[in-house]
Amino acid sequence: MVLRDFYSRFSLDESLAEVVGHNPYYQIIDSGLDGKILVNGHEIIDLASNNYLGLAADGRVKGAAVGAVHKYGVSLCGTPIATGYIDLYQRLAEKLSGFVGLEETIILPSCYQANNGLFSSIAGPQDLIVVDRFAHSSLIQGIKSAACKIRPFLHNNLEHLEGILQRSTGYRQVFVVTESVFSTEGSIAPFKEIVQLCENYQAMPVIDDSHGIGVLGKSGQGILEEQGIQGYRGIYTASLGKAMANSGGMISGEKGLIDYLKYYCSHLVYSTALTPAVLAGIGAVLDIIQSEFEVIKGRLVTYQQEIYKSLVEGGFTVVPGAAPINSIQSGSKEATFILAKKLYEKGILSTPFIEPSVPIGEGRVRLIAGANLTQDTVAEAVEIIKRIGRP
Numbered sequence: 210m211v212l213r214d215f216y217s218r219f220s221l222d223e224s225l226a227e228v229v230g231h232n233p234y235y236q237i238i239d240s241g242l243d244g245k246i247l248v249n250g251h252e253i254i255d256l257a258s259n260n261y262l263g264l265a266a267d268g269r270v271k272g273a274a275v276g277a278v279h280k281y282g283v284s285l286c287g288t289p290i291a292t293g294y295i296d297l298y299q300r301l302a303e304k305l306s307g308f309v310g311l312e313e314t315i316i317l318p319s320c321y322q323a324n325n326g327l328f329s330s331i332a333g334p335q336d337l338i339v340v341d342r343f344a345h346s347s348l349i350q351g352i353k354s355a356a357c358k359i360r361p362f363l364h365n366n367l368e369h370l371e372g373i374l375q376r377s378t379g380y381r382q383v384f385v386v387t388e389s390v391f392s393t394e395g396s397i398a399p400f401k402e403i404v405q406l407c408e409n410y411q412a413m414p415v416i417d418d419s420h421g422i423g424v425l426g427k428s429g430q431g432i433l434e435e436q437g438i439q440g441y442r443g444i445y446t447a448s449l450g451k452a453m454a455n456s457g458g459m460i461s462g463e464k465g466l467i468d469y470l471k472y473y474c475s476h477l478v479y480s481t482a483l484t485p486a487v488l489a490g491i492g493a494v495l496d497i498i499q500s501e502f503e504v505i506k507g508r509l510v511t512y513q514q515e516i517y518k519s520l521v522e523g524g525f526t527v528v529p530g531a532a533p534i535n536s537i538q539s540g541s542k543e544a545t546f547i548l549a550k551k552l553y554e555k556g557i558l559s560t561p562f563i564e565p566s567v568p569i570g571e572g573r574v575r576l577i578a579g580a581n582l583t584q585d586t587v588a589e590a591v592e593i594i595k596r597i598g599r600p
C-alpha cells in the first residue's frame with residue numbers, strides 16, 4: 210500500500226504530448242552530429258544541438274579521442290584526486306586556463322556538476338548570492354545548496370542589481386552570479402558593467418560562460434574577451450559540451466581558490482574523472498579554434514542571420530541578438546509543442562522550452578545552426594521556416 214502510494218506520486222503527465230500528437234523530448238538519434246542527422250530513421254536538419262562550431266563529429270577531434278582510447282583505455286576508473294589526474298588532464302587544464310586567460314582550472318564531469326559543487330564550497334549562511342532571475346538550473350540548484358541568502362535580480366537589469374547591492378550590507382561576502390549567453394533567450398549579459406558594479410560594492414562576480422566559450426570574442430575565448438574584461442578576478446565556469454563539442458565542466462579563477470577546490474569541491478573529489486577520449490577531444494577542439502576560428506565563426510554568424518531573416522519573413526517573433534541563437538517566442542506550452550512538431554514534420558529538429566525552463570506562458574523554440582551545416586542545408590531550413598510561417 211505504502212509502496213503503491215509512493216509510486217503513484219510519480220506518474221508522468223503526458224497529456225500535452227498526447228493532445229499535440231508529438232513529444233519533442235528524448236527523440237532517438239541514430240547518427241553522429243554530422244550535417245543532417247537521423248532521428249527515428251528519418252534524415253532531419255539539426256538546429257537543436259549546441260554544436261555551435263560543428264566540431265562534434267570532426268575527423269580531427271574523433272581522431273584525437275580514438276588516439277587517447279588507444280593509449281589510456283576508455284575510463285580512468287577513479288577521481289582526479291586518485292587515478293584520474295593523468296598528464297592529459299593536467300595539460301588540458303593548463304590549456305583551458307590559458308585560453309580563457311585565468312590562472313588555474315579544474316575540470317569536472319559536467320558544468321551542471323561544476324555549478325552545483327562550486328557554491329556549497331565557497332559560500333555559507335553568512336553570505337549573500339545575487340543572481341540573474343533567468344539563471345540556469347545548475348546555478349540555482351548549486352546556490353540553494355550553499356544555504357546562503359539569495360536575491361534574484363531582473364534579467365540583465367543593472368539598475369535593479371545595483372539597488373540590491375546598495376542594500377546588501379552586513380554579509381561576510383556578496384556574490385553576483387550570471388551567465389554570459391542566456392540560451393533560451395539568446396541575450397548576452399552586460400558583464401563588463403556587472404564586474405564594475407562588483408568592484409564598486411566589493412562583491413565577487415561569478416560568470417557561467419557555457420554558451421560563450423568557443424563562440425564569443427575575436428578568437429573564441431568567450432565573454433571576457435568579447436567584452437574586453439582585463440584582469441578578471443572573479444570566478445568563471447563553462448560547459449565543455451557545447452561549442453567545445455565534448456563534455457565536462459570547468460571552473461577557473463585565481464590559483465589559491467582553484468587549488469582549494471581541488472581538495473574541497475566534493476563534486477570533483479568524489480566523482481570519476483572525465484574519460485581520456487573526452488580530455489583529448491577538448492584539446493583537439495582548442496587547437497582547431499586557435500587556427501580556424503575566424504572562418505568557422507564566419508559561417509556560424511552567416512547561418513544565424515539567414516535563419517533570423519527567414520523567421521522574420523515567416524512572421525515569427527524572434528529577439529535579435531549577437532549570440533548565434535534564434536529564439537522564437539512561441540507562447541503557451543501547446544503552441545510551443547505545435548511549432549516544434551511542425552518543424553519536425555517538415556525536417557527540422559528544434560529545442561522547445563516550456564515552464565519551468567522559461568516563465569509560464571513564455572515558451573521558446575530555439576534554433577542553432579551549427580557551422581558544420583552546409584550552405585545548401587541552411588537554405589533548405591530557410592525554405593521550411595518560411596513555408597511553416599506563412600503557408
Ligand SMILES: Cc1ncc(COP(=O)(O)O)c(C=O)c1O
Binds near residue numbers: 347388417457
Ligand atoms: C548556462 C548553462 N550552464 C550549465 C549547463 C550545464 O552544462 P553541462 O551540460 O556541461 O552539464 C548548461 C547546459 O545546458 C547551460 O546552458
